[in-house]
Amino acid sequence: MMYDFFVDLFGNTVIAGIASGILMSLLPLFLFILPYALFAVLAERKVSAHMQDRLGPMRIGWHGWNQTIADIIKLIQKEDIVASDTDKPLFNFAPVLVFAGSYAAFAAIPFSSYYIGSEVDLGIFYIIAVTGLVVAGILMAGWASNNKYSLLGSMRSVAQIVSYEIPTMLVVLSLVMVSETMSLHTLSEMQTGYFWNWYIFGGPGFSLTKFLLIPSMLIGFIIIYISTLAEVNRVPFDIPEAESELVAGYHTEYSGMKFAMFFLAEYANMYAVSAIVAALFFGGYQSPVGYLGNLLGVEWLIPIEQFLWFAAKGLFFVFVQMWLRWTLPRLRVDQLMAVSWKYLIPIAFVNLIVIGFITLI
């Protein structure tokens, strides 16, 4: 659609391809991630405040709803401080790499049946792969800062992400075995209808396997939620930026817009993993109770509804992440590794085998 428009405009397929590619890839950023991040930063402060019986930001706008916008304006104005002993090329490039990695994941996330950046056959696998760029970016930031806290923070972060990738992959693998697809779009399409068709409730159809799958799916969901929480460095797994030990971890030396890029990447990551969990286990963009568009016979309403459902599911899991952040204490480094290697990975393996047997029935 966009491509055809540009072909008419430029009369050249190459330029049209590039232009539509750039525009389509910027669409989720400006329509979704930036507004979401603005909202989420404020929401985090408000949620934390109310959980601790405080009020949070109250001054700017009604109940402080303009606070993040003011913060962003402040961040843009700030002087870009680069400490003299940093490795400048790497220091400047690291935030870009981190953000590129976390943003690239959004290419394969189906926001609605009409909008998915790239309908690749390997959707979920691709998302796991490109988040490797985030790891490299964090390592780069920690090294280039030339600061022991930054380096320690990035080392911890990388060790953590690499360890927790394994249980995530195992759960994804077990789901791929059940659904026989790796495309998040197809996966969402399969969970259409009502909420009992979601994979958390054993997947579509009514058979013996569906009911046998329910306990395994619940275990799988809990494992993937814990491990994705660790992958985005959120509490209780936020040891890479443990304020009491490491100042601010790998972004200690960053200020101004570069810091804002790390911040944006963190919030984008939070939504990305929540969206993945929603797409895998909670029906993706499918409505749990049917569509208003079907009821009224308005065809164009359905994609919009789907987008709203998808956003709501994702935002709910983001809210749970915030909730956990202000509820649980932080784990120690050795406890963190023990959780992954001694508990999550063996359980995920057993779960994988059990699901394999059930799907064979």
Next chain:
Amino acid sequence: MNLYDLMFYLFAALTVISGFFVVTNRNIIYSGFFLLFTFFGVAGIYVLLGADFVAIVQLIVYVGGILILLLFGVMLTNKITNVEIKTGTINIYPATIAIGLLTGSLLAALINSSWLTVSTAAPEPTTKALGTMLIQEYALIFELLGIILLIALIGAASMARREK
């Protein structure tokens, strides 16, 4: 020149240029990070060739695994940045002859082989075919590779746990 060619040259240039910097750079950390772009470029070329699964595995194994571990090892090794990495030239004559022979044979292979030309239709997803092949035709080799990896894993663990 269409979009496909443009993308190909973009990724090819990325691979070759960053590969050049990997070899010539004196700072081992920089070399490591340039390797990231080399791997990324190769993954892009795989995608353009229609090998989607191989491209993703390239990213997971090389960028997410090997490169990270490599950088980790380099960073944890004490004072590695102060070590003089030799990038000078020695043994020029034997090297020239060897490289000349290699280039000649590669060029000969390039010119003489009859290239398989495929129409530019959208490539099919390869995952299913690959999986079927691995588990049926090449099941034995697949299992053996798994055992080799397991042996390496056990070896690494036993080396790490060795008491003094």
